Amino acid sequence: MNPIIHDYLTDIRRRLSHLGLRERDAVLEEIRLHLESEVARLHSEDTSLSKDEAALQATNSFGDPEEIGVAYGAPGGVINRTTGEMLLEVALLTTRAAGRGIRGTLKWTGIILAIILGISLILVLAALVFADNVIDTFQDDIRENTPRPLYDYNGEWTGYPEAHTETTSDSFQIRDGMRDFTISFDIRPDASTAGSGCAQIMLTSPGGSVVYDSGTDCDADSRTLTFSEKGTWTVQYTYVAFQGQVDVDAYYFEDVSRQS
């Protein structure tokens, strides 16, 4: 079917919606036959006329679809639709409106999501910056509170002839960048042996002060002390026929504030 005629008939069909389906189809078929006959006649009378031009003339001669609809009983200028068609149209409009609603919702959802994403991104970046500071802070804290080996002394002597008798000294340095240090002394005479001898440990500060002296009473001793004075610290061990164990461990802590 010629597209011009097709569109024209479609227009008329819309205006005949007040008719029953069978009656409407019959009317449209009759009009279609008329138009095709007219196109054929016009074309035969003037072969230079294209099919479209002929179709246009034929439809123009046939009349305005709206007037034709009215002539078939449609209310003048108002399309009389069947309830089904009205419901269909309402459904279509509703669907379109719903479609617009969904599209609108999707659009705004997208915008909101984009905003949320943007804010989240900013927050994440801020959190990273903050976290970096936090990590730095913790790093400092960790550095500041991590004990680092400074000095270590271990000795174990059993019965004679291994029992230890001598006086020795060690030293270690507390330098800038070292906040303080903790030193533990652990003197454990062999309790299973009578007359296990003595072990005396003395810690002397850089200024010459003896800050720890385990004494000469030859008893076991365990002590942990903390100092911060910079300089050379000296540890003196005096053994007199000592049987047992001696452990001395020192750890220092960084002075982060000075380093930063």
Added chain:
Amino acid sequence: MDGMNAADYLLKLERDMTGGFLHLLVLEYVQRLEPIHGYGLIRGMEEAQAPGQWKEGTVYPLLAALEKEGLVKSRWGRPGRGARRKYYETTPAGREIRDLAILKWQRLRARLDTILEDPE
């Protein structure tokens, strides 16, 4: 004239007048050409230079209206090897109405002529 020029107004007037007697005109031509399909009827009316301002598209609704009134009847047929067509012919009631309508028209026209030719 406000809103509509004289030519347009006269065209509308002629259409309205044609609408008044187009039923009779179609009924007359169906009776003359029956059995006749819509396209043949319109072609016949055009060739006979049927009076009035009417569009081809208005004839089909008139035929449908006349059929509903029982003044014409129709049937689908196929002329020879051509496309199927809907053929119309008048019913006895249609022919009676046609005769009565012609009388009515003649009386109306006579009275109208009297008025129009002698305004006083």
